Amino acid sequence: MHAVLKLSKYLKPYKHFAVLAPILMILEVAMDLVQPTIMQKIIDDGIVMNNTLYIVGMFIVMIACAIIGWLGGAGCNFFSSKAAVNFAADIRADLYETITYFSNSNKDKFTLGKLITNLTNDVEMLQRALNMLLKVFVRGPFMFIGAVLVVFFTARDLFPILFFVVPVLIICLYVFIKLSITLFRKVQEAIDGVNTRVQENLSGIRVIKAFNRMRHQVKQFTGVNEELTKRNMTADQVIAALMPITQFVVNIGIVLALMLGVVKVEAGANEIGVIVAFINYLMMIMNGLMSSSNVLIQIARAIPSAERVVVVLEEQPDITNAENPVKKEILGDVNFEHVSFSYNKQVEPVLKDISFEAKAGSTVGIIGMTGSGKSTLIKLLARLMDVDEGTIYIDGFPIQQYDIETLRNAMAFAPQKATLFSTTIEENLKYGKSDATKEEIKEALVASNAIEFVEKLDKKEQHELTQGATNLSGGQKQRLAMSRALIRKPKILVLDDTTSAVDSITEKMIQKNMKELKGSTKFIVSSKISSIQHANLILVLEDGRIVAKGTHEELLKTSEHYREIVATQVEKGGILHE
Known part of the structure; x- marks a missing residue:
């Protein structure tokens, strides 16, 4: 219940x-409760007494009650839907905002599949439960209580039958609802599995096709899909068993009512209309309990969803601001002092005792084998993760003391795997600077040499990208990602192997433009010597450590490791641009 509260x-x-929705529903229930009594009057005082005028009058009253009840029901439906839809929309918005501020470790804790389920299926379940709660749950108990009271005052001789019917129905409901909570929690877990599998398969569809593993992936999906089907079937079968059992109990009550009623009619204690009304009220009691049970089952399904949503909402981001964060303008001096970092604290650190200094406006090249820690090092710059040991200083202040927004506004990233959004090229570039002018957009496209292909497109900067920018090549995506970073004119610019998918001529033009870029401290991560040889400082990483640092010329003289990299690339046809 903590989650619900x-x-x-x-x-x-x-x-x-x-509040309005239940009030209007009470009006509808009141009109429904009046109808069997009107019918009793029509039978006993109209039909039996052969009073046509009375029958017509009561029939008009019945129609008026039906219209009033319909208006109450329609109003209840309108207001309950309005409350439930807005309730769900606000939860979804807060969930999305919370997830957006998650660090990498926060996201890894939940997995993407589960977070997608939270935003879609779980919120939808809560919306449906609230909608039913405001409509049906009010209707059920009021109809049940109202029918019991009417029977007590109008057919007291038949009232003892309820002492058998009602307790049995309530016990059945309790057992089924308790089972439902457990079963639907398992259903939600199975939905997580399906969403995770779908997300992985769709994001890796090219790899799947390249290795001809479509059948294998279909087989894996079939497994999680069958598990979801199995759990859904079990839950639905349990719920389906409730209706026949309750119907059987009510039918026994009807038989008892007819048996007892006939005796009373023969003795002159009751009239036929009373028996007819009692059977109607007995059906109302059953319907009231059944509708209440449907809501309770829906709530039982929503409770696991509420718990899962609250867990995400209460998750505290690992990366937070200091109490009095520094908001001064960043110039770009960067200093790593004995920095170590590990993704998993139980294993060997990915970065070990990293120390170097980069002056504002200088260029730092980072090179090393795959898995040496290059990308991890630059992620620490923007506090996407916090160091385990040591300190990163920017302009003399520890990075943790900076206001996160101030820090990240002073930086720009162009990752190796370019992430572009399904909108226009212009809007993708404005992601780097929302108020960018046409001239700034063109300048950024020229700097990354993306202008070369953008100008050939029919709509140029207004060209619409598909999801994942699949209508562009890998090199084109990298250049647009670079344009997005450059348009920001950041104080600290990070290029993470951003020329891995471009040809050598384009790379040379980009490097030329990078040299002309003033006022930014540039961190260039690359596996190619040609991309970093003009850097003021080159860091050579191996197994998470800096094994050599200096300029290109210095490293050629002092580092055997660096000379081996150079020799290997020259041997394989690599050309060092002078």
Whole structure:
């Protein structure tokens, strides 16, 4: 219940809708409860007494009650839907915002599949539960209580039958609802599995096709899909068993009512209309309990969803601001002092005792074998992760003391795997600077040499990218990602192997433009000597350590490791641009 109470705050802005809906539903229930009594009057006082005028009058009253009840039901439906939809929208918005501020470790803790389920299926389940709660759950108990009271006052001789029917129905409901909570928690876990598998398969579809593993992936998906089907079937079968059992109990009550009623009619204690009304009220009691049970089952399904949503909402981001963060303008001096970092604290660190200094406006080249820690090092610069040991200083202040927004606004990243969004090229570039002018956009495209292919497109900067920018080549995506970083004119610019998918001529033009870029401290991660040889400082990483550092000329003289890299690349046809 903690989760439910935690989420109740999202209903407060719409409490007027949440109050109006039940009131209107009570009106509908009241009109429904009147109808069997009117029917009893029509039978006993109209038909039996052959009073046509009375029958017509009561029939008009019945129609009026039906219209009033319909208006109450329609109003309840409108206001309950309005409250439930807005309630779910606000939760979804907060969930998305929370997830957006998660660090890498926060995301890894939940997995993408589970987070997608939280934003879609779980929130939808909560919306449906609230909608039913405001409509059906009000209707069920009021109909049940109202029918019991009417029977007590109008057919007291038949009232003892309820002492058998009602307790049995309530026990059945309790057992089925308890089972439902456990079963639907397992269903949600199975949905996580399906979403995770779909997300992995769609993001890796090219690899799957390249290795001709489509059948293998289909087989894997079939496994998780069958598990979801199995759990859904079990849950639905348990719920399906509730209706026949309750119907059987009510039918026994109807038989008892007819048996006892006939005796009473023969003795002159009751009239036929009373028996007819009692059977109607007995059906109302059953319907009231059944509708209440449906809501309770829906709530049982929503409780696991509420728990999962609250866990995400209560998750605290690993990366947070200091109490009085530094918000001064960043110039770009960077100093790593004995920095170590590990993704998994139980294994050997990925970075070990990293120390170097980069002056504002200088260029730092980072080279090393795959897995040497190059990309991890630059992620620490923007506090995407926090160091385990040591300190990173920017302009003399420890990086943890900076306001995160100030820090990241002063930086720009162009990753090796370019992430572009399904909108226009212009909007993708404005992701780097929202108020960028046409001239700034063109300047950034020229700097990354992306202008070469953008100008050939029919709509140029207004060209729409597909999801994942699959309508561009790898090199084109890298150049647009670089343009997005350059348009920001950052104080610290990070290029993470951003020329790995471009040809040597384009790379040479990009390097020329990079040299002309003033005012930025540049970190260039590359596996190619040609991309970093003009850097003011080159860091050579191996197994998470700096094994050599200096300029290109210095390293050729002092580092055997660096000379081996150079020799290997020259041997393989690599050309060092002078």
